[in-house]
Amino acid sequence: MSANPRDLGFLAPPEWAPHGRCWMAWPCREEIWPFGIETARRAFAEVARAIAEFEPVTMICRPDLLASASLELGPGIGLLPMPLDDSWMRDIGPAFVVSGDGRLAGVTFRFNGWGGLVSDFDQDARLARRLLDHLGLAAFESPLVLEGGAISVDGEGTCLVCEPSILDPKRNPGATREQVEAELARCLGVARVIWLPYGLVDDETGGHVDNVARFVRPGTVVAAVDAEGRPNEEPLRANLEVLKTAEDARGRRLEVLELPLPKPLPRADGRLLTASYVNFYLANGAVLVPAFADPKDALAEKVLAQCFPDRQVIRVDARDIVQGGGGIHCITLDQPQAGLPAT
Known part of the structure; x- marks a missing residue:
């Protein structure tokens, strides 16, 4: 669909809005898991x-893996057979948008394997549209190459991005900030984009924002910081300086809460x-906090518990997931609950 989502009243809701479902994708790219795909x-x-x-x-699963996935997952997890190349649902799924009267739709940004990090991504590039068709939802197409982990929105018109991944010449050659901002405004209802100069230095995606800074409520973000002398210390400090001087779409200065990185x-x-x-x-009523058997695990739980006082804090061991190049946010995609108006 070539219509303009913003002009039809759609915008991207924040992740703390009620969910109708969580989507995941069953691991199938064996070579990226150094300790074996069964561990993943x-x-x-x-x-x-x-x-x-x-x-x-609901777990999207390659048809030939349905039986084994069902055994591993057990009851209570839905399965949807669909062609897949990989398992990073946040990046390959649609960007869900909600209208003022609670209608649900989705934006299909282009996907090119994280700027050519992988060469076989044809099925993943089609997954967003296939899922929207399965759900019977309107699909708005965008020419922008963009993964879900590259943005964080506050539901009130503000979006965080990391410049290296969005303006990557292998993703969007020749694109300018102004062009990206115009497309995010058209597709997601974004009125202000806050550009961070850096992602994590060894992020294979080129620097997704969901590893360095995210909104936790309008006007407030959590931001990663690193210990003195570590490779990410200076880049993350530069991000902090941007965040502390930035204003959101409603003219508010941001409150910035720091989250130290665990040891590598x-x-x-x-x-x-x-x-x-x-x-x-x-999740609805919970925040799942990644854990790494690190002394800072407890601090991260404390900070996020303060951000979401009405949610249960659930510790999730993320070490085996990180080995594949992502985290628990990267492997999940929240579908907003239909029938609730956008903020």
Whole structure:
């Protein structure tokens, strides 16, 4: 559909708005999991079961893996057969939008394998439209290459992005800030974009914002910080300076809450891997906080509990998921509850 979502009254709701469902995708790209794909599948199943205590969960699954996925997931998790290349549902799913009278629709941004990080992504590039068709929802197409982990919205017209991933010449060659802002306004109802200069230094996606800064309520963001002398110290400090001087779409200065990064995790090849507590998931009545067997796990839970005092805090071991290149926010996609008007 070539119509303008914004002109039809649609906008992107915040993640703390009520969900109708959580979507996930069953791991199927074996080569990205250094400790084996079965380890990844067990980790995904644990996340799915934790979320299912609070909202419906449906796992999109390659048809040939349905039987084994059903055994691993157990009862209570829905399964939807659909072609897949990978399992990062946040990045390949649609961007859901809601109208002022509560109608649900979706935007299909282009997906090109994170700027060519992977070469076989044809099925994932089609998944957003296939899912919207399955749900019977209107689909608005965008020419912008954009993954879901690259944006965070407050539901009141403000959007956080990291410049390196959005203006990546392998994603959107020649694109300018002004062009991106115009497209986010058209598709998601965004009135102000706050551009952060850096993602995590070793983020294979080129720097998704859901690892460094996210809205937790209008006017308030959590932002990752790192210890002195570590590679992410200076880039994250630069992000903080931007956030502390930024204004949202309603002219408010942002309140910025800091979330220290855990210690880097060892990879199977001996390299170190950066993880982030900013990559949490909000479910109806709960906040799922990634845990890394790190002393800072408790601090992250405390900060996020203060951000969401009416939600139960659920600790989720995210170490095996991070080994594949993402976190619990990356493997989940919240579908807003239909019938509730956009803010």
